[in-house]
Amino acid sequence: MDIDTMEPVPIKSPLEGEWMVVNSPGSKVPSHGTHSFASTYAFDLMQVDWTQKPVKFHRKSTLDHVLGRVHLNDCYSYGKPIYAPISGRVVEALDGYPERDPVQPLRDISLAFKNAWFFDPHKHSIQDIAGNFVIIQGDRIWDGIWLFLGHMKTGSVKVENGDLIEPEDLLGNLGHSGNSTAPHLHFQLMDGPDATTAKGIPCCFEEYELYQDGHWITVEKGIPKNEDRIRL
Numbered sequence: 001m002d003i004d005t006m007e008p009v010p011i012k013s014p015l016e017g018e019w020m021v022v023n024s025p026g027s028k029v030p031s032h033g034t035h036s037f038a039s040t041y042a043f044d045l046m047q048v049d050w051t052q053k054p055v056k057f058h059r060k061s062t063l064d065h066v067l068g069r070v071h072l073n074d075c076y077s078y079g080k081p082i083y084a085p086i087s088g089r090v091v092e093a094l095d096g097y098p099e100r101d102p103v104q105p106l107r108d109i110s111l112a113f114k115n116a117w118f119f120d121p122h123k124h125s126i127q128d129i130a131g132n133f134v135i136i137q138g139d140r141i142w143d144g145i146w147l148f149l150g151h152m153k154t155g156s157v158k159v160e161n162g163d164l165i166e167p168e169d170l171l172g173n174l175g176h177s178g179n180s181t182a183p184h185l186h187f188q189l190m191d192g193p194d195a196t197t198a199k200g201i202p203c204c205f206e207e208y209e210l211y212q213d214g215h216w217i218t219v220e221k222g223i224p225k226n227e228d229r230i231r232l
Contacts, residue, residue: 003191008041008204009145010221011085012167013232014187015174019045020055021230022184025202026223034116037129038148040200042188047076050229057182058103068104075103077174078183079153084169086147088138091193095157097127099176103183112179121196130186131177132157135193136165145201146190151180208232 022044025031030040048055056062057077058070072078100108115128127133130150134157138145153175159165176183192198204223209216211229224230 003199003201006202008202008221008223009142009189010206011142011147011189011203012083012206013208014082014085014149014171015045015080015185015232016083017080018047018229018231020048020050021224021226021228022046024224024226024228026228027226030200035200036116037195038190038192038198038200039188039195041202042186042200044184044186045077046182046184047080049076057184065103065105068102068107071102072099072176072183075176075183077185078176079156080174082149082152082171082174082185084136084147084165084167084171085187086136086138086142086145087140087166088136088142088147088164090134090159090161090163090165091137091146092135093133093157093159093161093163094127094130095132095152095155095172097131097154097177099131099154101176103176103181105181108181112181115179126195127178129179130195131180132172132175133178134159134171135195137193144191146193146198148188148190148195150186151175151178151184153177205232 025041032039132152133150136147153173156173189201190198209231
C-alpha cells in the first residue's frame, strides 16, 4: 500500500448532528502537526454554540473556562454517541481511563504537551495519549485498514475485543480522556493495529452537509476544513 499516492478512503460518519471541525487534513497535513501515533490524517470534531463570537464548546462564560469552572456536563459534545463508520472486527477496546473534570485549559494543554513530547512506548500506556479508545480492523471495502477512535467517555465503551462491527453500530460515547483539551472525538485510519508504529491513511466522508454562505450544501467524498460547520 503506497499511502503517499492513495486516494482518501471513504468512511461513514462516526457522529450525528452538527459539528465543528477542529483539526483536519483538509487544512494541513499532518493535521495535528505530527506524524506520530499515525495521526497524519486524523480528524477532531467538537460541538459548539455557533451564535457566540468566538464560538464556545460549553455553556459557561469564558471567565468560567479560564478559572476551571466548566464541568464536563457543561460541554455540548460530552456524552454524544459514537457510531462505527466502517465494518470490521474490534482488535482493541480499552476503557477505565479517568477523565478530568472540570475542564481547565492550562492544566489540560500542559498535560497534552507533556504526553506528546515525553511519551515512551516502553514505559507509558497508549491510554495516556488516547484515553479510552476503540480500534477496528476493517473488512470488505475497508480491508487492510484499521480505524482508531479516542478520548471516549469513561465507562462508555460498548464493545469488546473480537466483536464483529457493522457501520452505525454504537461503540461508546464522546468524552475527555487522554490528550484532550476539551471533550471531542479524535479518529483516524491507520495501516496497522498499533498507533505507536502504524502510519496514517487518508480518509474522507462518504457524505456530509457543509454550511456555506447561509445555506447547507451536500458534499460527497469530501474532506472538511478546520472550523467548517458540518452536519452529519
